[in-house]
Amino acid sequence: MSNEISKFSDPGLPEHIHRKSDSDPMAEKRAEQQVAILFLISALGTVLTIASYIFIKQGTFVYLPILGDVEASQLFLGLGLTISLIFIGFGAVQWARRLMPDTEVIAERHEFRSEEIDRKEFVETIKERAATAGLGRRSLIKRSLGLALGLIGLTPLVMLRDLGPLPKKALNETSWKSGTRLVTDPGNRPIRPEDLEVGSVAQVLPELPEGTERTLENIGTDAVLLIRLRPTEFNLDAKRLSWTHNGIIAFSKICSHMGCAVALYEQQTKHLLCPCHQSTFDVTRAAKVIFGPAARPLPQLAISVDSQGYLVATQGFTEPIGPSFWERSS
Amino acid sequence: MKLSLGRLSSYRRHKLAAPALMIIALLSIGTTFSIASALPSTSKMEATAQSTMIDEGKQIFARGCSSCHGLNAEGSSIAPALVGVGAAAVDFQVGTGRMPMADMSQQAMRKKPVYNAEQTAALAAYVASLAPGPDSVNDAQLTWERDGNTAKGGELFRTNCAMCHNFAAQGGALTQGKYAPTLMGVEAKYIYEAMITGPQSMPKFTDKTITPAEKLSIIKYIKAAQSEPALGGASLGRVGPVTEGLLVWTLGLGLLIGIAVWLASKAR
């Protein structure tokens, strides 16, 4: 503790150095003019803003170096606004810096802790007041109040119940059924196997019964990616191989991790990449995860052709598509 | 619109549809053939020109390409076979300078082409002569300015292309250092050829899944994105919020802190 005692002593606030404008009337005048000019520039900025609003048509372009063609009404409106705002600020700050008193002043602080006597009296008051209400004794009232207050918190929880339906089996379902045709997205055209060359992909959706509108909820569960490889390139077990057709394989496009559209297919490596979190799936091995945070392969859709030669699903998905959830069993 | 499409597809499913189509197809082939044979002299001249071109292409191929792709384009351990890739693939790869490759890097980059237009055409003719494949695209087919629809193209682009090439066709990352290149400034012909041939990592998009008309719409959309002026000011590369975040920490907060330093400084 020895050095605590012989610490360097506090020399106190340094001497105040006067500004030019404090002593020189000319400098003061100049500062005053400077501030006024700043405010006047702001006024001009407002004029520019209003003029741009009235006179520059939307869709007019001006050429600026670096930026290229820029939409003029947006640019001049914005620059006018900038000038009108920022120069009020510069003016006010300059006024404070150059002309207002710049001597630092000292204010005292006081410890927040109340005087001992006040604290004591406070505690006594509380006790006394509480005693008049019988807070110390009437435990029946206290407990029942506690119960009532505790229960009242349930009301908003219960009342929010109608925010939405219960999930029931909805997370397990898609529109794919046995015999559903695969149609292009967009375009809604059915596809024949011969429409796809080796190395080609197609974004597909299930053909909906006539008269039904496709909703975003449908797309969010039904979107499928169709890929054609050479049949010899597959490395699948017999069951999964039977789900392909002449080298054409179909996967749910909804990522098994967080539901982004996994449609980034690398034709040479046969890998599918999700651009959101970079999970990488190997198409030849039934979309096995080979990199990134996804824990499950993309669900495969079993496909074949119908009597007219169009690609159809031979069954729905055998597992829920998309991100995991508590009730998911595998 | 929806109704008429439905009706059309119901005709297609008609049991007589297939034979009817067959007859129409045969008739049209016959007509084309008879017109072609009615003009024997020109076609003969074309045929000779074609065969010299193929010979020339074969020579260029032997000198410049065969060391990797094999003497008869049968491929090797380091390069794919080119039998059946068609003239379009050659036109794309050689025309954009990607082939011949400068080094065995992860991915062939666009660079100044090594061969001129005639040599490229000769090479294309040679490769096309090996086995049928998609033909090079000529300017007469590229009527995107007239026939394309930007909004439709945008929808197609976002479904089929944006996942790799980014929403504004600025390009994006693939796995292991590969990347989808930017489409800014890429000629319509090469965009079209890339779609039908699927160069390198890119998959093919056949004419049945994305029709030629739809491909023109995609091109029109890309061209519209490319020529779109700065609507909200500097575009920041059109790569999403990353550059916006960088700008706010550097220019935005930088300016404000700079001004705060001035504001708190003592005037002289």
Added chain:
Amino acid sequence: MKKSEKIAGNVANYVDERTGAAKWLKKNLTKVFPDHWSFMLGEICLYSFIILLLSGTFLTFWFDPSQREVIYNGSYAPLSHVTMSASYASTLHISFDVRGGLLMRQIHHWAALIFMAAMIAHLMRIFFTGAFRKPREANWLIGVGLVTLGIVEGFLGYSLPDDLLSGTGIRIAEAILQAIPVVGSYLAFFAFGGQFPGHVFIPRIYTVHVLLLPGIFLALITIHLMLVWYQKHTQYPGPGRTEKNVVGYPLMPVYMAKAGGFFFIVFGVTAFLGAVASINPIWLYGPYTPGQISAGSQPDFYMGWLDGLVRMAPPLETHAFGHTISWNILLPGLIVPGILFTGMALYPFIEAWITGDKREHHLLDRPRNAPNRTAIGAMSLAFILVVLINGGNDIIATHFHLTINGIMWFTRIGIFVIPPLVFVATKRICLSLQRADREIVLHGRETGRLVMLPHGEFIEVHEELSPEKKFTLTQHEQNLPLAVPNTDSLGVRNPQGIKGKLRARMSQANAEQVPAPSESEAKALEGGHH
């Protein structure tokens, strides 16, 4: 008396007779505020919040928060006749068919980014200078609450236009909800009114974004500022500045002019960004549909670290008894952020427990004089920076010719290696800076001037520091490790158990420092020199 003075007098009289405000105002108009640029960071937050309220109100006049499907026929040709939600269409309308609409949208979004960036910078300033210490712990907690709410508010805000990029973000948020054990799928169905994306989510978050959260913000900011006002501002150490006073400029007129002026400057800078730099060009992203995606789909920067964490998470899921727990979502999406934010909120209390310090602190620490705290702060920043890099790995990969797999592995390992290294390095740097301070106080500043002594030796002339400077460099307290008894009075060993041991160890680490030079040392040296 001039007429204007008379009117002002009458008004003041009217108000005072009804409120007695004169007494309070008289006292507070001379309230002292210390001046330092880093004290303006909090003001940037406040002002950008006001800008957000103003520009946001403007946007609500045209925005239609509805997921009803419409066909666009406004003036942005590339989307003509495209089916989209009313909220996307009305955002296009604001951007292209309302004069100044795009400017206001951009000002609103830039202001949101400035709000978040300034809050983080402000929080860093508070942390590294120890301004959170007694009596300001409550204000620290409010600050942490504001940052957390800011992240949520920002996310909800940029989700409103229902474009392809933000829709992807909502999709990911839904997956996080859905992954919560036991109740996840129920929560998701309640939030979205059924299957994702549904038709109710945007109207619902609109109310939260424009009413509920701004209301909470306003309440918290008010308490935050009232506490600053009541507790008086902290100040940096220096001559004349003590724990018992506050040195600065009076509210009226200097601080009023500077703070008021700064509001206009912040607004001006935001307007400038809105005028010249495009932000969130939703017309390029296209309307949201779950079947589409763009390369490089990223959130705004204040969510970017979360995205980076999610990307680097291990592919872990537990399947048991017919149920699934997705660690690959829960760990990076909820557990790690939860630990980070809880740790941040509790830090003042942890530090007070380690030091056993129960005194009030109004003088700020120079970061080097609290090496342990500075190192913890730097370590946390390093952590966030590493995950943030991973959050933008695809953009970094394409722009710097790297691979996303490489960056991913670098950050997966780096997240464990880099923060501890940064901790050690920062602590060492702080201690060397302390040593340098000591050196310069005792031996003066090197002037670079060489002088030849009579016997031919060259020495560099050292210039003695001013008393002000010497005081500033030596005024800090010398930390002493907490004395934790090894045995208590009854002879029981280590009476406080593991907790006590831990506390002793941490206190020891916390007290590590180079002793500040004392006047007597300086005198002794002087004696030696001459």
